[in-house]
Amino acid sequence: MIEINEIxxxxxxxxxxxxxxxxxxxxxxxxxSEIEVANAIGDMEKENIICGYHTMINWENxxxxxxxxxxxxxxxxxxxxxxDKIAERIYNFSEVQSVYLMSGGFDFMVILEEKTMKSxxxxxxxKLSPIEExxxxxxxxxxxxxxxxxxxxxxxxxxxxxxxxx
Amino acid sequence: xxxxxxxxxTDIKPxxxxxxxxxxxxxxxxxxxxxxxxxFDTPWHIREEGIYSLERGRTFYTSNAGLKDLKIEICNYLxxxxxxxxxxxxxVLVTVGGSEAIDLAMRAMIDPGDEVLIPQPSYVSxxxxxxxxxxxxxxxxxxxxxEFKLTPKQLLEHITDKTKxxxxxxxxxxxxxxxxxxxxxxxxxxxxxxxxYVVSDEIYAExxxxxxxxxxxxIPGMKDRxxxxxxFSKSYAMTGWRLGYACGPSVIIGQMIKIHQFAIxxxxxxxQYAAVEALKNGDSDVEQMRTAYNQRRRYLVNxxxxxxxxxxxPYGAFYIFPSIKKFGLTSEEFATKLLQEEKVAVVPGTxxxxxxxxxxxxxxxxxxxxxxxxxxxxxxxxKRLEENQQ
Numbered sequence: 001m002i003e004i005n006e007i008x009x010x011x012x013x014x015x016x017x018x019x020x021x022x023x024x025x026x027x028x029x030x031x032x033s034e035i036e037v038a039n040a041i042g043d044m045e046k047e048n049i050i051c052g053y054h055t056m057i058n059w060e061n062x063x064x065x066x067x068x069x070x071x072x073x074x075x076x077x078x079x080x081x082x083x084d085k086i087a088e089r090i091y092n093f094s095e096v097q098s099v100y101l102m103s104g105g106f107d108f109m110v111i112l113e114e115k116t117m118k119s120x121x122x123x124x125x126x127k128l129s130p131i132e133e134x135x136x137x138x139x140x141x142x143x144x145x146x147x148x149x150x151x152x153x154x155x156x157x158x159x160x161x162x163x164x165x166x
Numbered sequence: 167x168x169x170x171x172x173x174x175x176t177d178i179k180p181x182x183x184x185x186x187x188x189x190x191x192x193x194x195x196x197x198x199x200x201x202x203x204x205x206f207d208t209p210w211h212i213r214e215e216g217i218y219s220l221e222r223g224r225t226f227y228t229s230n231a232g233l234k235d236l237k238i239e240i241c242n243y244l245x246x247x248x249x250x251x252x253x254x255x256x257x258v259l260v261t262v263g264g265s266e267a268i269d270l271a272m273r274a275m276i277d278p279g280d281e282v283l284i285p286q287p288s289y290v291s292x293x294x295x296x297x298x299x300x301x302x303x304x305x306x307x308x309x310x311x312x313e314f315k316l317t318p319k320q321l322l323e324h325i326t327d328k329t330k331x332x333x334x335x336x337x338x339x340x341x342x343x344x345x346x347x348x349x350x351x352x353x354x355x356x357x358x359x360x361x362x363y364v365v366s367d368e369i370y371a372e373x374x375x376x377x378x379x380x381x382x383x384x385i386p387g388m389k390d391r392x393x394x395x396x397x398f399s400k401s402y403a404m405t406g407w408r409l410g411y412a413c414g415p416s417v418i419i420g421q422m423i424k425i426h427q428f429a430i431x432x433x434x435x436x437x438q439y440a441a442v443e444a445l446k447n448g449d450s451d452v453e454q455m456r457t458a459y460n461q462r463r464r465y466l467v468n469x470x471x472x473x474x475x476x477x478x479x480p481y482g483a484f485y486i487f488p489s490i491k492k493f494g495l496t497s498e499e500f501a502t503k504l505l506q507e508e509k510v511a512v513v514p515g516t517x518x519x520x521x522x523x524x525x526x527x528x529x530x531x532x533x534x535x536x537x538x539x540x541x542x543x544x545x546x547x548x549k550r551l552e553e554n555q556q
Contacts, residue, residue: 010457028468029461029534163511164187164200166290166339 002047007032008040012049015041017150019053058153060145068097068113068142069120072106073128074135083107086133095123106138117141178294182517186501190511197540198511198532202339204403204484205531206458208440209451212402216440224435230427231419232260232411233438239445240411244396248371248381250389256416259423260433264369264397264410266426269295271365271393271412272331274421276301280330285316286519287487288335289367293519302328307521310489313478314343318352325356331363334382337370340518340527341487342463342480347380354385363418364392369410372401372452375460376481383413390415393422398437400483401452402444407437459484462530462537473545484531487515491524493551501526507550508543 004012010030014021023041027034044050059066075086083101090110091099098111110128114120124137145153190196207213231237237254245251252258261267268291276282278300284292285306296303306324308314321332334353336345345353357364364382371379383392397410412422426432444451466486470477477488490500497514504510513529515522530537 013457014461025465028464031464159205161201161203161205162187163190163196163198164183164513165202166181166183166517 002049004044004049007036008044008049011037011040012044015050015053019055056149056151058145060153065115066113067115067117067120068111068145069117070140070142071110071112071124071128072102072138072140073108073110074137075107075133076135078133081133086131089131090128093123093127095127174297174300178297181290183290183513186498186511186513186517189502190505193505193509193511196505196509196511197536197543199528199530199537199540200511200513201529201531202485203405203531204400204455205533206403206455208402208404208407209444209448211447212404212440212444212451215443216407216436219436219439224439226435228260228432228435228438230432231258231423232433233435233442236260236438236442236445239442240413243445244381244394244413248368248379248384250381250383250394250413252413253416257413257419259412259419259426260438261397261410261412261426262430262433263399263408264367264395265291266430267393267395267397267410267412267422268292268365268367269298270422270425271395271418272296272299272301273425274418275331275363275365275393279328281326281328283321283324283329283332283362285333285335287314287338287340287515287522287525288333288518289339290518292333292335292367301330304329305519305521307519308341308343310478310525314338314341314487315345315349316353318349318356321353321356325360325362329360329362331365332357334364334366336366336368337374337379337482338485339370339483340485340513340515340522341525342483342485343478344374344376344379344480344482347385350380350382351385354382354388357391358387362391364388365395366392367395369395369397370400370483371396373456373459373484374482375456375463379482393418398441398444401455402441402448403455404437404440404444407434407440409433409437409441459530462532462534465534465537466528466530466541469541469545473541473548475548484529486528486530487525488528489525493548493555495551497523497526504544504547508547510540510543510547 007030023034023037026037077083087099090096095112096110097113100109102109112120124139128137237258240258241252241254272295276299280301281304282296282301283304283306285308293303304324306320308316366382368381381394383389383394393412393414395412398404467479470488475488477486480486497516501512501514513527515525515527
C-alpha cells in the first residue's frame with residue numbers, strides 16, 4: 001500500500017467523478033503545472049492506484065437487457081490454498097464483474113452482469129458451483145439501481161435558487 | 167391623509183441588487199452567475215437532524231439566546247477553528263441569519279449621530295442598518311490597487327471624534343478580498359488607540375483559500391471591543407435555514423439579546439437542532455465544499471487572465487470581481503447588455519457601493535460545467551465589444 005499526498009488525493013477525487021478532464025484543466029484547478037499533474041497520474045497508473053478510466057452507464061435507461069446478480073459464496077479453504085487462490089479461480093471468468101472477500105456469514109461477494117436470469121443461473125450451475133472449494137451459494141438479483149459509484153441514477157437536479165441574490 | 171411612512175425609511179435607497187433581479191427574472195433561460203448562496207444542498211446528515219427534530223415534535227420556542235447545546239458547540243467551534251474563546255452563557259446569541267446579527271449589533275451600539283465606518287464595496291445591508299439607527303454611515307472606498315483590502319492609512323483618514331464602530335466585512339462579498347493577520351494587527355492597534363468598536367462580519371470565514379482565516383477578535387485587546395458575526399449559510403450551505411450568530415462582550419450581547427427577544431423571540435428551532443449536528447460532525451463537509459470552490463476560483467482566475475479581463479486574485483468567499491473599465495461602459499450598462507445579448511446574469515459592482523463602479527461581481531457558486539458555459543458566452547461578448555471599439 002502506498003501513501004498518497006494531498007495533490008494526488010485531490011486528483012483522484014476529481015477524476016473519479018470525471019475521467020475525461022484533461023491535464024491542462026486539472027493543472028488549472030489544482031494551481032500546479034501540467035507536468036506535475038502528468039507525473040502524479042503516471043505514478044498512480046504504474047502503482048495500480050488508477051486502474052482504468054471507465055464510463056458509468058445506466059443500462060436501465062436503454063432497451064438493452066441486463067441483469068445484475070449478487071452471489072454470496074461460501075467456501076472451504078484447502079490447506080495451502082488461501083482465499084486468494086479461490087478468488088482467482090472465480091474472478092478469472094470474464095462474466096464476473098466484481099469479487100470481494102467479506103466478513104460475516106459468507107466468504108465472497110461475486111457480482112455478475114448478464115443478459116438474462118437464465119444465463120446467470122447457468123453460470124452458477126456450470127462454472128461456479130463445480131469449483132471444489134465452494135460449499136454453497138445464495139443468489140440475489142438486483143431489481144432497481146438507485147445509486148451506484150456515488151452517483152444517484154435518474155436524479156434530475158434543477159437549480160431552484162433565485163437568479164440574483166445579495 | 168398623512169404620509170403613512172417614516173422619513174428615515176423612505177430615505178433608504180432600495181437595494182441595487184433588487185433592481186437587477188427584476189430585469190433578470192423577466193429573462194427566460196438566462197444563465198446566472200449572480201447568486202450569493204452556495205450551489206450545494208445542505209449535507210444530508212444535517213438535513214436529517216432537522217427532520218428528526220420535527221419528528222420528535224421539537225416545535226417549541228428555544229430560549230431567546232438560542233439552544234444551550236448550540237451555543238456550546240458554537241463556542242467549541244470558534245475556539246477550534248479561529249482560536250477565540252467565548253462563554254456560552256452570556257457571550258453568544260443565535261440569530262436569524264447573519265443579517266439579523268448585523269442589524270442587532272447596530273441597534274445595540276449606535277446612537278443618533280454616531281459614525282459607523284463601512285468599507286465598500288461590501289454587502290448591501292450595512293448601510294441601511296446604520297441609517298435605521300439614525301447613525302451616520304461613513305463609507306470607506308476600497309481600491310482595486312490594494313486588492314480591495316482596508317488599509318490602515320484609509321482607516322485613519324476616515325476616523326473622527328464621532329466614529330464609534332468599524333464594520334469589517336472580510337472575506338468580502340462582493341470582491342473576494344481577505345485581510346491577513348498582519349493588516350488586522352495594524353487595524354486593531356488603531357481601533358484600540360482611537361477607542362473604536364469592531365463589528366466583524368465573518369460569514370465567509372470558512373471560505374478562505376490562502377491559509378486559515380484570522381478573526382480580528384483573536385488579536386490581543388480586541389475581544390472586548392469586537393462583535394464577531396458568523397453563521398451557517400455559507401460554510402454549511404444552509405442559507406434557507408436562516409441561522410447565524412453573534413459573539414462578543416456580554417455588555418453588548420446582552421443588549422442585542424434584549425432587542426432580539428422583543429423582535430424575533432428566538433431563531434427557528436428546527437434550524438438550531440440541525441446546526442448542532444453541523445458543528446459537531448460537519449468539518450469534512452466544509453472542507454469538501456471549500457476544495458470545490460477553490461478549484462472553480464482557480465478556473466475563473468485563469469479564464470479571465472486568458473480573455474484579458476483585468477482582475478486581482480481573490481482569496482475568499484465565492485466571488486470574483488473583474489474590472490470592465492476598459493470597455494467604456496458602466497457596470498450596469500455592461501451587465502444589462504451581457505444579459506440581453508448572451509443571457510448571462512452578473513451583478514453590477516455598483517450594487518455594493520458607488521466605488522463598485524467599473525466592476526462586476528461574478529459568483530462561482532455554480533458547477534464547473536455551468537461556469538464553463540457562462541464563461542464561453544462572456545468571452546464571446548467581450549470579443550464583440552473589443553471589435554466594436556476598434
